[in-house]
């Protein structure tokens with residue numbers, strides 16, 4: 521068995537699967553953390569064959585369910601000594617207006633994309649501490665550019681169904697807010713884990729070609745848009761290579777608490793000043809700066825407290 525072990529959530533398709541192939545090809549022990557074992561078994565077989573590495577293990581986890589995450593982590597700890605790399609790649613993305621609750625009665629997008637990853641990270645602290653170079657990576661998105669509009673904020677008051685019948689709801693907006701929350705969570709986790717030498721970063725993904733299966737998961741009216749987007753997006757393997765570089769290369773050995781763009785450059789907070797239209801457009805289109813909202817300490821602490829409260833985990 522390769523002495524370095526990587527856990528990749530959502531490794532059965534898209535970027536996660538491409539990353540599993542890349543890590544396995546380089547001899548890593550790969551844990552595919554997936555919710556649908558039947559579909560994922562086919563992917564596992566393909567990854568083992570393509571990478572010529574039998575150390576590709578499939579383990580069940582539904583990232584929207586705290587019970588399932590606890591069970592995954594218990595099984596992982598019983599079976600494997602340590603975790604070197606944890607890649608939070610799985611995410612719920614869709615459109616529509618239906619407010620859905622997770623098994624723990626939390627808005628589904630946030631449960632899957634934010635609170636689930638928080639809990640998994642917290643529960644895997646001991647195996648991560650056993651690594652001499654532990655790295656955690658979150659899959660971010662350039663969708664956070666909506667926060668360049670200073671009226672955009674995370675709506676913390678409706679994450680447990682408080683206004684599910686009385687307030688308009690957009691799944692797309694929740695996805696956008698969840699990716700901003702992940703950026704704030706990355707900053708906070710990097711601070712918390714600094715003493716343990718665990719590095720925590722987030723990659724800003726501007727797009728990656730989606731497979732037919734991925735496109736079929738979203739609303740039918742959005743599928744043609746996704747197909748057109750696909751013409752311009754890089755292959756999933758390109759982003760997977762970014763995962764690999766951030767989690768393995770010497771260049772990122774000491775990097776923690778950073779948002780990294782698809783050219784593997786570290787992004788900076790946008791200047792806190794009013795800009796002209798041209799500069800605003802440049803900010804939105806470019807990938808050098810992120811919205812200043814992510815630097816809001818109050819929001820970061822609010823998110824942190826909520827993560828601990830909802831998952832009932834002290835950290």
Ligand SMILES: NC(=O)c1ccc[n+]([C@@H]2O[C@H](COP(=O)([O-])OP(=O)(O)OC[C@H]3O[C@@H](n4cnc5c(N)ncnc54)[C@H](OP(=O)(O)O)[C@@H]3O)[C@@H](O)[C@H]2O)c1
Nearest residue numbers: 530533534535555582583584609610611659661725727728
């Ligand atoms: N592709 C892009 O253009 C793009 C752009 C920006 C950011 N990203 C981010 O990149 C990451 C990978 O996306 P992708 O494009 O590769 O999409 P994808 O092919 O749809 O992959 C998403 C993965 O997440 C899994 N997943 C979803 N909900 C889950 C749950 N509750 N429990 C466990 N696994 C779950 C899916 O499993 P199932 O197969 O069972 O559904 C799938 O394996 C995501 O975090 C996404 O937000 C992608």
